[in-house]
Amino acid sequence: MSDGRKPYIAGNWKMNLDRSKALDLIKTIKGRLGDGNDREVAVFAPSVYLADVSAVAQGSPLGVGAQNMYYEPGGAFTGELCGTMLREVGADRVLVGHSERRHVFGEPDEWMSRKIRAALRDSLLPVLCVGERLEERKGNKTDRVLKKQLESALIDLQADEVRRLTIAYEPVWAIGTGEVATPDQAAAAHAFIRKWIAQKLGAESGEAIRILYGGSVSPDNVKALMALDDVDGVLVGGASLKPDLFLPIIEYDS
Ligand code: PEP
Numbered sequence: 001m002s003d004g005r006k007p008y009i010a011g012n013w014k015m016n017l018d019r020s021k022a023l024d025l026i027k028t029i030k031g032r033l034g035d036g037n038d039r040e041v042a043v044f045a046p047s048v049y050l051a052d053v054s055a056v057a058q059g060s061p062l063g064v065g066a067q068n069m070y071y072e073p074g075g076a077f078t079g080e081l082c083g084t085m086l087r088e089v090g091a092d093r094v095l096v097g098h099s100e101r102r103h104v105f106g107e108p109d110e111w112m113s114r115k116i117r118a119a120l121r122d123s124l125l126p127v128l129c130v131g132e133r134l135e136e137r138k139g140n141k142t143d144r145v146l147k148k149q150l151e152s153a154l155i156d157l158q159a160d161e162v163r164r165l166t167i168a169y170e171p172v173w174a175i176g177t178g179e180v181a182t183p184d185q186a187a188a189a190h191a192f193i194r195k196w197i198a199q200k201l202g203a204e205s206g207e208a209i210r211i212l213y214g215g216s217v218s219p220d221n222v223k224a225l226m227a228l229d230d231v232d233g234v235l236v237g238g239a240s241l242k243p244d245l246f247l248p249i250i251e252y253d254s
Contacts, residue, residue, distance in 0.1 A: 007039040008233030011240025022049045036061025054090025065093035071114035083122025093125035112153035127166045134173035162205040168235040174215025190230035219248035
């Protein structure tokens with residue numbers, strides 16, 4: 001964590017909770033948030049609950065985001081949602097390229113740059129998720145995979161656009177498995193991503209961009225992860241559903 005980058009703690013609720021549990025959870029988080037000056041906190045809620053969740057979050061520094069979007073501005077795309085719809089129900093940010101979108105639903109790398117452009121066009125702050133699968137890590141292909149995902153998603157971005165972007169490094173083998181990346185693994189991947197951004201999109205962008213770690217984050221490992229130079233926050237799945245796990249992550253002691 002660098003002094004210049006504000007810590008960013010985000011929960012990804014995935015396809016979990018019902019309306020009443022989602023509202024209870026957001027009320028609890030809101031009640032425990034400070035003024036938001038020293039850390040940014042956000043939840044990525046199921047789209048059908050965004051309007052209710054963002055209504056509760058209103059007036060607090062809590063960010064509310066969608067878990068996915070399509071890149072077209074509207075039209076015959078049954079089952080999809082565009083950025084303006086998500087904004088209208090109170091989302092201020094969106095996940096792009098979560099590993100479940102890539103690997104369960106087969107979203108191709110080429111979509112990610114279109115989604116990032118669409119998010120920025122529609123005034124949503126994108127969080128681009130990247131990360132390697134187990135066989136890729138075992139085959140020493142982690143850097144190659146990250147490079148390909150970053151290149152296809154970000155290569156055309158301008159400096160002012162990069163400023164609104166966050167990256168989440170989420171090794172696929174660590175998501176929902178209880179197996180967290182070691183500090184060395186996380187440090188190496190985050191340093192690789194920051195260096196790539198600095199080389200391709202400018203030194204200033206490399207210094208400013210926040211890179212979150214995601215993959216089995218818990219109250220027990222958050223402090224060690226956040227102590228790493230290039231880790232600026234965490235994206236939390238399972239543990240973000242329970243206040244007794246998510247609140248200590250939000251309130252980790254730096
Ligand atoms: C995620 O969904 O992005 C995630 C990291 O999940 P978990 O924390 O459950 O591994």
